[in-house]
Amino acid sequence: DIVMTQSPDSLTVSLGERATINCKSSRNVLYSSNNKNYLAWYQQKPGQPPKLLISWASTRESGVPDRFSGSGSGTDFTLTISSLQAEDAAVYYCQHYYNIPYIFGQGTKLEIK
């Protein structure tokens, strides 16, 4: 299985500042034939299902604010939230879908100061 490791486990960032969450896969999730990274980012708030923010490592879903961006390739990925808003407090997960089984990172809890 491809293991996904997120860092940090938690972070506290001030309103209006930038938050950066990292995700590292134990093996490459870039599919060479189509040059796509099989990596997604989700946001989960308490009592709610996860919400897909970004797919293919950097493609923002419709309706997701442009302060959310994804980057990286191969084994190292980053979710950046610029200019944090109060509603961004949540747990964030990365997930690979390169092969079976799809695996999620352990989650990063983001708190707003």
Add this chain to the structure above:
Amino acid sequence: QVQLQESGPGLVKPSETLSLTCSVSGASMNNYFWTWIRQPPGKGLEWIGYISYSGSTNYNPSLMSRGSLSLDASRSQFSLNLTSVTAADTAVYFCARGGTSSDLWGQGTLVTVSS
């Protein structure tokens, strides 16, 4: 507006079978893959498996062949059966749309395994 809704027993006895159904409203099930994901209380997400609109399936090997998925497009439903459950199967079970990332999720249903 497409919506997914999980249904099924909230309490299952150890060694019995957990059965859940996901009802899809607002759109056809055709041309999509449909997924189950679970989340033990206070923990992270675990991908269970998916079924395509044509019925092909893929499962997480960690289930050790205990899981099976089915789909009834005429009723706009797909289902999860998990046999021989233990306390480790206690979780919120989510159904979702998508065979790669999952762009649409149900609210989730808590299933507790206990005698």
